[in-house]
Amino acid sequence: MTFSLGRAAKIAVISVLAMTLTACGLPRSGPSKNEIFAGSVQRKGDAFIVSVNDRVTRATAVIPAFGFSDAFLKAGVIGSDIIRPGDTLGLTIYENVDDGLLASQGLNATTLNEVQVDGQGYIFVPYAGRIKAAGNTPEAVRRIITEKLADQTPDPQVMVRRLAGDGATVTVAGAVGAQGVYPIERPTRTLTAMLARAGGVTVPPEIAQVTVMRGKETGKIWYQDLFEYPQYDIALRNGDRILVQEDTRAFTALGATGSQNRVRFDTQTITAVEAIARVGGLNPNLADPTGVFVLRNEPAEIANQVLGRTDLVGAQRMVYVLDLTEPNGLFLARDFVIRDGDTVYVTEAPFVTWSKTLGALTGSLSMASSLVSTADTLSGN
Numbered sequence: 001m002t003f004s005l006g007r008a009a010k011i012a013v014i015s016v017l018a019m020t021l022t023a024c025g026l027p028r029s030g031p032s033k034n035e036i037f038a039g040s041v042q043r044k045g046d047a048f049i050v051s052v053n054d055r056v057t058r059a060t061a062v063i064p065a066f067g068f069s070d071a072f073l074k075a076g077v078i079g080s081d082i083i084r085p086g087d088t089l090g091l092t093i094y095e096n097v098d099d100g101l102l103a104s105q106g107l108n109a110t111t112l113n114e115v116q117v118d119g120q121g122y123i124f125v126p127y128a129g130r131i132k133a134a135g136n137t138p139e140a141v142r143r144i145i146t147e148k149l150a151d152q153t154p155d156p157q158v159m160v161r162r163l164a165g166d167g168a169t170v171t172v173a174g175a176v177g178a179q180g181v182y183p184i185e186r187p188t189r190t191l192t193a194m195l196a197r198a199g200g201v202t203v204p205p206e207i208a209q210v211t212v213m214r215g216k217e218t219g220k221i222w223y224q225d226l227f228e229y230p231q232y233d234i235a236l237r238n239g240d241r242i243l244v245q246e247d248t249r250a251f252t253a254l255g256a257t258g259s260q261n262r263v264r265f266d267t268q269t270i271t272a273v274e275a276i277a278r279v280g281g282l283n284p285n286l287a288d289p290t291g292v293f294v295l296r297n298e299p300a301e302i303a304n305q306v307l308g309r310t311d312l313v314g315a316q317r318m319v320y321v322l323d324l325t326e327p328n329g330l331f332l333a334r335d336f337v338i339r340d341g342d343t344v345y346v347t348e349a350p351f352v353t354w355s356k357t358l359g360a361l362t363g364s365l366s367m368a369s370s371l372v373s374t375a376d377t378l379s380g381n
Contacts, residue, residue, distance in 0.1 A: 030255045033291040033347045036319060047295075047317040050306060056320065057335045059305045060298075063269055064249075068219035068234055072212065077189050077235040083133045083141065084168050084238065089115045089123060093149070094157035114163065127152055138162050170236050172198040174244035175208065184236055192226050192233050194242065206267055207247035214240050222268060249340035253279040256286035256346045265340075272322055272333040275344050282324075282346060289324040291347035296320075296339060 039045035050056060083089070091112040115123050121134025123141075128148035133141050138160040149156040168184040177199015188194045191212065195201065201208045201223055208223035214237055221232050223244070249265040258280015272294060276282060282289060296318055298306070303316040322333050338344065 030345060030347070033288065036293060036345075036347070040319075047319050048303070048307060049319045049321060051321045051323070052332050052336055054332070054335075056306055057332060057337070060302060060320070060339075061335075061337045062302065062339065063337065066209070066220045066222055066225070068212070068221065068232060069217060071217055072214070072219050072234045073231060075235050075237065078168070078184065078237065081137045081162060081186075083117060083121075083136055083138065083162060085117050085119050085121050085134050087117045087133075087168075088163040089117065089133065089138070089141070090161040090163050091115055091125065091145070092159040093145070094159075095153045096155040096157075097153065168238040170194060170238075170240040170242060172242045172244075174242075175201055175203045175246060176244050177202060184238065188236075190233050190235055191242070194236055195244070198242075201244050203244070203246040204266070207265060209245050209247060211243040211245070212240055213243070251275055251338050251340070251342040251344060253344045254346075256283045256288065256348050257281070257344075258283060270338045272336040272338060272344065273330065275338045275342075276333075276346070279344075286348050288347045288349040289329075292322040292324060292333070293345045293347070294320040294322070294336070294338065295343040295345065296341065 037043070037049060039047050040049040041047065042049075093110045093112070095108050095110075097108065112125070115125075117123055117133050121132055122130045123133045124130050125145055125148070128145050131141065131144050131148070136144075142158045142160040145158045145160070146156055149158070169181050170184060171181050172194060173179045176195065180198065182188065182194060182197055184194075188197045191210070195210070201210075205223050209220055210223050210226070211218065211220045212234065219234075226232050247265050247268075250262055251265075251270070252262050253275065254260050257276065261279055263275070263278050270278075272292065276292070297315040298318040300312045300314055300316065303318060304310055304312050306318070320336070322336065323329050324333060326332075
């Protein structure tokens with residue numbers, strides 16, 4: 001059998017291979033700059049493409065604002081010696097006779113340990129009856145018991161001690177050294193003191209968030225702000241629930257960066273430059289420094305401010321473009337704040353795409369030439 005392949009056929013084979021290569025997508029890390037621009041509103045897409053400048057960095061520099069309401073801030077420190085329902089008292093009663101009402105034979109003192117204040121705020125003392133303890137100080141209760149016993153035993157001497165009980169407690173949970181229910185005592189009447197009593201926070205302080213729940217009210221604060229702003233060291237109340245958590249915010253880095261990953265915030269604020277640095281910087285063999293994109297769903301009030309409009313309603317898809325080669329490009333990237341849920345994407349340089357195309361085409365043409373040579377050999381040409 002004889003094969004014959006003319007020059008026209010050879011050209012046809014090479015052309016088919018080239019067209020096939022053109023039709024097939026080359027491997028790459030993501031869309032090109034032009035492909036992202038093609039999704040803009042101006043080109044009938046659904047995203048607003050915005051070049052970052054000083055005005056845009058100011059409009060988008062939104063940092064989570066935490067704090068406590070006036071209901072928390074204006075609550076005064078509770079008196080640590082005020083007795084409450086559920087508290088436990090210790091009573092010692094001295095009688096000025098050898099055979100007293102309460103004392104055992106031969107003793108002139110009676111000790112009543114762990115006298116529980118009931119739900120209505122009362123305690124029971126033999127021969128003195130039910131006494132209202134809740135709302136009083138130990139000194140006030142001492143006077144009441146003394147007056148009750150004075151008519152029955154000469155010159156009674158009474159000592160009242162407030163023991164640690166469950167009358168005023170808070171619950172501390174989350175990233176602390178020892179979770180549990182703690183009584184509000186004289187040293188632990190404020191938030192920072194109670195956190196210290198629970199063993200302190202066990203996550204990096206700069207990303208620790210403290211939430212206090214009091215009835216239907218909830219307040220949240222950065223742990224470090226408790227020390228920078230003393231007014232946030234609020235007074236605690238019975239039933240408060242304190243939760244310590246690590247910051248859960250994160251952004252995603254894709255494209256021509258050192259690594260592609262989802263990155264947790266390790267500080268309260270992260271800028272675009274810092275975000276790129278956290279994933280190994282720009283890939284020197286692939287990255288296009290003119291094509292650094294930040295993609296996010298922007299609230300309507302910020303989107304209107306950025307675009308100079310007033311008609312947008314609801315979250316808007318925004319694509320912010322950073323050109324690091326501009327004279328102030330690095331300064332803008334240093335000032336542009338990354339937010340929770342952002343996607344940071346770096347495109348490949350045009351030269352990289354051209355090199356990939358050239359390499360693939362060269363390889364395909366070499367293969368085609370080899371096929372032609374083989375065909376010539378078989379045909380005897």
